[in-house]
Amino acid sequence: MAPTQDALYRELDLDLDLSWSERDLPERVRTKHVHRLHPYLGKFVPQLVEALLARHLPRARRVLDPFAGSGTTLVQALEDGLDATGADVAAFNCLLMEVKTRRYNLFTLERELRDVLGRLETFDGEPPGGPSAYVREWYAPRATAELLFFRSLVEDYEHADVMRVVLARAARSARRTTHFDLDFPRTPQLEEYWCHKHRRTCRPIDRAGHFLRRYALDTLARIREFSRVRGRDAVAGVIHGDVRELEVGEGFDGVVTSPPYPGLIDYHEQHRYAYELLGLEDRRELELGAAAGGTSAAAIAAYADGMVAAFENVRAALTPRARVVIVINDRRDLYPEILERAGLAVETRYRRHVNRRTGRRAGEFFEDIIVAR
Ligand SMILES: C[S@@+](CC[C@H](N)C(=O)[O-])C[C@H]1O[C@@H](n2cnc3c(N)ncnc32)[C@H](O)[C@@H]1O
Numbered sequence: 001m002a003p004t005q006d007a008l009y010r011e012l013d014l015d016l017d018l019s020w021s022e023r024d025l026p027e028r029v030r031t032k033h034v035h036r037l038h039p040y041l042g043k044f045v046p047q048l049v050e051a052l053l054a055r056h057l058p059r060a061r062r063v064l065d066p067f068a069g070s071g072t073t074l075v076q077a078l079e080d081g082l083d084a085t086g087a088d089v090a091a092f093n094c095l096l097m098e099v100k101t102r103r104y105n106l107f108t109l110e111r112e113l114r115d116v117l118g119r120l121e122t123f124d125g126e127p128p129g130g131p132s133a134y135v136r137e138w139y140a141p142r143a144t145a146e147l148l149f150f151r152s153l154v155e156d157y158e159h160a161d162v163m164r165v166v167l168a169r170a171a172r173s174a175r176r177t178t179h180f181d182l183d184f185p186r187t188p189q190l191e192e193y194w195c196h197k198h199r200r201t202c203r204p205i206d207r208a209g210h211f212l213r214r215y216a217l218d219t220l221a222r223i224r225e226f227s228r229v230r231g232r233d234a235v236a237g238v239i240h241g242d243v244r245e246l247e248v249g250e251g252f253d254g255v256v257t258s259p260p261y262p263g264l265i266d267y268h269e270q271h272r273y274a275y276e277l278l279g280l281e282d283r284r285e286l287e288l289g290a291a292a293g294g295t296s297a298a299a300i301a302a303y304a305d306g307m308v309a310a311f312e313n314v315r316a317a318l319t320p321r322a323r324v325v326i327v328i329n330d331r332r333d334l335y336p337e338i339l340e341r342a343g344l345a346v347e348t349r350y351r352r353h354v355n356r357r358t359g360r361r362a363g364e365f366f367e368d369i370i371v372a373r
Pocket residue numbers: 040042043044045066067068069070071072073087088089090093241242243244257258259260267268286287288289
């Protein structure tokens with residue numbers, strides 16, 4: 001008799017409680033409240049952080065995520081009533097985390113967002129200032145004008161950062177790209193095309209105003225929803241920089257993190273439009289394991305050295321009994337040695353199936369969960 005699917009998973013040492021299917025954990029739930037303020041490739045699901053905090057860090061009060069990305073750990077920690085600090089080398093990620101985790105006077109925030117949208121309505125089509133070469137290439141003239149006009153307004157408001165995230169999200173959607181290639185489009189799409197996502201002929205976007213309006217209101221609703229569920233006194237801190245040498249603070253009694261892995265994602269490049277439009281500082285040369293660096297033996301060795309330095313620095317910020325929980329698809333089995341060199345002892349290691357569907361398929365994706373002290 002063929003083994004059941006669950007028996008196969010047990011054989012692979014899979015933790016079924018953390019291997020949710022699409023039906024168990026639909027996108028709407030994975031991207032609840034502020035988790036969806038802006039798309040981010042390579043984030044983990046908040047329910048995983050919630051389960052890992054409960055399972056491995058039940059007594060933690062202050063948690064650290066040294067590779068905090070879009071801030072999933074921070075947001076979930078706040079929801080659980082814990083203080084949290086996140087570090088990241090990418091300026092846009094830090095902006096996004098700040099906006100997700102700040103406390104707002106919701107009345108002021110709403111007034112400001114409605115005011116800026118009112119001013120957008122009055123826009124007469126003349127772009128303020130000249131667009132950069134990137135903007136000229138990737139946006140149609142009307143979309144360019146609307147984005148640059150909105151950008152010229154945000155400085156007038158207390159909640160300019162919230163508007164910057166709205167601007168970035170609208171800029172992502174308004175690029176001249178196909179609907180099915182929003183993550184890393186290579187060249188602008190100027191003509192109509194057959195769209196695999198919508199199964200019809202689509203045209204590249206030529207406006208941005210409707211995205212600005214829709215995302216401003218969506219952002220307001222999401223921040224409002226989060227304000228109802230976050231812990232009353234819990235606070236978050238965001239630190240921008242290279243975690244190998246950052247002062248991350250001290251007294252953390254837990255870490256939940258998913259470090260970058262060699263050759264997979266360029267974290268600055270995925271938000272290139274935001275760096276271009278918001279004038280953010282680009283520190284991509286400090287990204288550990290950036291896809292652009294490749295996967296040569298030298299690149300892997302440099303990655304391992306970088307991770308050792310990062311975790312040594314993190315270790316110095318921990319209380320003696322703190323646990324470090326790492327989520328990573330360590331297909332090269334680099335982490336036992338990295339953690340040992342960084343002075344951390346592995347307590348346990350198991351796997352989860354990402355996006356488990358019915359039936360086993362080629363190209364399935366697993367993640368390891370490594371718990372160290
Ligand atoms: C897998 S992502 C983390 C995603 C995060 N768990 C989330 O849910 O959004 C890894 C992050 O590490 C950051 N990173 C890469 N090199 C870094 C470095 N030297 N110092 C700090 N952060 C770095 C990247 O910018 C990226 O945001």
